[in-house]
Amino acid sequence: MSAPGQYSGSQGRGEVSLGARFALLAIVSLALMLLDHQANHLARVRQALLIIVYPIQMLVDVPSDVWQSLHGWVTEREALLAENEQLKRERLSVNFRLQRLDTLEAENRRLRELLDSTEALGHRVLIAEVLAVDLDPYRQRFNLNRGLQDGVFVGQALLDADGVVGQVVEVGPFTSEAVLITDADHAVPVSLNRNGLRTIAVGTGESNRLRLPYLTNSADVVAGDLLISSGLGGVFPSGYPVARVLEVQVRPGQSFAEVIAEPVSKLDRDQEVLLVWTEDNAPPAETARLAGEL
Amino acid sequence: MAHRDYDWLTPALTLVGALILAALPLPESVAAFRPDWAVIVLLYWSLIAPRRYGLLTALWMGLALDTLSGALLGQHALALLIVVYLSQRFYLRIRVFPVSQLAVTVVLLLSLYQFTLFWIDGVAGRTVPLIERWGPVITGAVVFALILTAFERRRQAAAARM
Numbered sequence: 331m332s333a334p335g336q337y338s339g340s341q342g343r344g345e346v347s348l349g350a351r352f353a354l355l356a357i358v359s360l361a362l363m364l365l366d367h368q369a370n371h372l373a374r375v376r377q378a379l380l381i382i383v384y385p386i387q388m389l390v391d392v393p394s395d396v397w398q399s400l401h402g403w404v405t406e407r408e409a410l411l412a413e414n415e416q417l418k419r420e421r422l423s424v425n426f427r428l429q430r431l432d433t434l435e436a437e438n439r440r441l442r443e444l445l446d447s448t449e450a451l452g453h454r455v456l457i458a459e460v461l462a463v464d465l466d467p468y469r470q471r472f473n474l475n476r477g478l479q480d481g482v483f484v485g486q487a488l489l490d491a492d493g494v495v496g497q498v499v500e501v502g503p504f505t506s507e508a509v510l511i512t513d514a515d516h517a518v519p520v521s522l523n524r525n526g527l528r529t530i531a532v533g534t535g536e537s538n539r540l541r542l543p544y545l546t547n548s549a550d551v552v553a554g555d556l557l558i559s560s561g562l563g564g565v566f567p568s569g570y571p572v573a574r575v576l577e578v579q580v581r582p583g584q585s586f587a588e589v590i591a592e593p594v595s596k597l598d599r600d601q602e603v604l605l606v607w608t609e610d611n612a613p614p615a616e617t618a619r620l621a622g623e624l
Numbered sequence: 625m626a627h628r629d630y631d632w633l634t635p636a637l638t639l640v641g642a643l644i645l646a647a648l649p650l651p652e653s654v655a656a657f658r659p660d661w662a663v664i665v666l667l668y669w670s671l672i673a674p675r676r677y678g679l680l681t682a683l684w685m686g687l688a689l690d691t692l693s694g695a696l697l698g699q700h701a702l703a704l705l706i707v708v709y710l711s712q713r714f715y716l717r718i719r720v721f722p723v724s725q726l727a728v729t730v731v732l733l734l735s736l737y738q739f740t741l742f743w744i745d746g747v748a749g750r751t752v753p754l755i756e757r758w759g760p761v762i763t764g765a766v767v768f769a770l771i772l773t774a775f776e777r778r779r780q781a782a783a784a785r786m
Contacts (some may be wrong), residue, residue, distance in 0.1 A: 348679075352709040355679050359686065359705060362698035367748050372697055379691040386640070386692065390647045462649045471694055500694055507694045515750060598652075 377478075380502030387461055387473060387505060394462035453567060454607040455489075456480060460600055461505065470496075470513035470537060474603070477504045482605060485565050489604045493571035493594040494518065494559055498605070510597050511572065512537050520572050521560040525550055528560050531573060531591060537598040540573050542589035547580045549587065557591060567608045571595075635669050635677060639685060642666070647692050659764035662689055662700075663707055663737050667730070668771055670708050672778060674715050682708040695741075696748055703740035707733050723769055730768045734761040 365371040458480075461473040476482050478501055488495040488508055496516070500507035511518050514535035520542075521528045527550060531540045545551055555575040561568025573591035580587050642665040650658055662685050669677035686701025693700070710733060711718060718729055738757045 348709070348712055351679050352705060355683050355705050356702060359683065359698035359701040363696050363702070363744065363748070366697040376691065376697065379687060379697075383643075383688055383691050386643050386647065386688070390644055390649070394649065469694070 376500065377502050380477075380500075380505060384502070384504055391461045455604040456607075457602050458482075458488075458506075458605050459602055470510040470516075470533065470535065470597075471499075472508055472510070474498075474506050474508055474605075475504070476605060477502045477506050479503060480605075481607075482506045487566045487606045487608075489570060489606055490595045490600050490602075492596060493573075494566055495595050495597060495600065495603050497565055508603075510537070511593060512540060512597060518566060518572055519560045519562040520557040522551060523556040523558050523571075527551065528562070531557060538592055540591045540593060542575075542591060543586060545587050545589050546585060547582070547587045551575060551578055551587075551589060553577055556594075567606060632676075635673070638665050639669070639681070643685070643688055643692065646689065657759040657763050659767045660734060660737060660760050662686075663704065663734060664764055664768045664771065666704060666708060667711055667733065667768065668775075670711050671715050671719055674712050678712055679705055679708055696744065696750075699741060699744045702744070703737045706740055707737050710736075723773065726772065727765050727769050731761060731765045734764045 362372070366376075456476065458474040458476040461475055474482075474488075482498055482501050484498055484501055486498040488497060494511060496508045496510040496513070498506050499509045509516050510533070511531065512533040512535070514533050516533040518531045518540075519528070520531045527545075529542050529544050529549075531542055534541055542551075542557075553575050557572045557575065559566040559568055559570045559572050571594045573593045576590045576592050578587055578589050639662075642661040645661040646658075666677065666682055666685055669681070682704040683701050686699075686704040687697065689695070689700035689704075690697050718726065721729065735758075738761060742757060
């Protein structure tokens with residue numbers, strides 16, 4: 331397409347007209363999108379680009395970092411003492427529960443040996459800081475300050491103190507990107523803690539809601555039921571709390587009930603999350619090798 | 625009027641600044657009204673100095689946005705390319721528009737930008753909740769009008785040079 335010379339605006343560049351250049355670059359970006367959409371053809375390109383935008387991510391994170399350290403400076407002594415007191419109390423009760431857990435774990439292992447079943451219980455975790463970077467208000471995603479050099483891999487599960495948070499979808503050398511379980515594109519295989527009923531919890535795009543669209547009207551589920559990760563699918567380790575059922579609406583005339591659940595982890599308030607390595611979701615050889623290179 | 629060439633530093637800094645503003649965390653209630661900083665700044669420079677800041681700059685900015693936001697690689701790039709192509713095609717007319725007419729043009733361009741992003745999400749099968757998308761368009765047009773008025777002299781100089 332040749333533009334009228336007067337408007338073409340390409341005289342500076344000489345030969346090629348504006349329309350032609352636009353068409354060329356548009357095709358380039360379309361091709362990029364196709365490649366990116368198909369599979370992981372562009373993993374390397376993305377990693378390179380992530381290095382370029384790394385300073386921007388760091389700069390953006392500065393204000394909230396500064397705010398937090400300022401907050402630490404000016405917090406009053408009484409408030410700190412009160413917090414300290416509360417933490418001590420919490421630690422006591424947690425320790426108490428841990429004591430019981432130790433005996434239970436030992437007993438569990440013994441019983442499993444008797445049954446001759448093997449289930450990996452050993453998990454390795456790494457604390458990652460959530461970067462205050464936020465671009466798309468329509469997606470439930472965030473960036474972490476850990477990347478390939480820490481051995482992070484795509485598909486790695488994220489937990490916090492209360493339960494399952496999400497999984498890693500993109501890994502750069504120093505940072506990685508994670509998607510929350512409430513993202514509209516995300517689903518977690520779960521089971522009901524009370525009776526082991528297995529189903530799938532789908533994100534809604536709201537940070538405090540999950541849907542369970544595949545439970546029939548007759549399914550044994552009531553408000554208050556705890557959903558734990560079932561371990562199917564191999565991304566999330568089994569047995570961690572995911573959400574609590576908020577309401578169950580039986581819809582006569584339709585085969586599935588409308589079940590809404592609320593995540594137990596503090597998805598929108600987390601500053602730090604745990605990256606989990608389990609024995610059965612250990613990083614694939616390739617990622618490990620990449621991490622070694624860096 | 626003899627006019628010195630613009631330095632490259634100001635545009636470069638403002639473009640990077642736009643990326644930072646685009647990624648800065650905002651409270652959820654305000655986030656839906658975050659103007660599309662990258663489009664605004666890019667549009668401004670492509671009107672002021674169309675020969676330097678055009679399609680290629682748009683491509684780079686778009687790729688940076690895609691990487692920052694974890695969008696499909698090329699999504700923001702294509703949306704920016706379309707906007708900048710249109711502005712470059714008609715920059716001579718747009719530049720002499722009165723501010724009111726300019727605001728309408730910018731609203732149209734920003735809507736087109738949002739629509740392109742939304743459309744690509746749809747084609748790629750990414751589920752995007754239907755939240756109002758006009759928020760950034762309105763605030764963006766206002767911000768653009770403010771920037772143009774604030775730097776009116778630069779615009780007139782650019783128009784006079786042609």
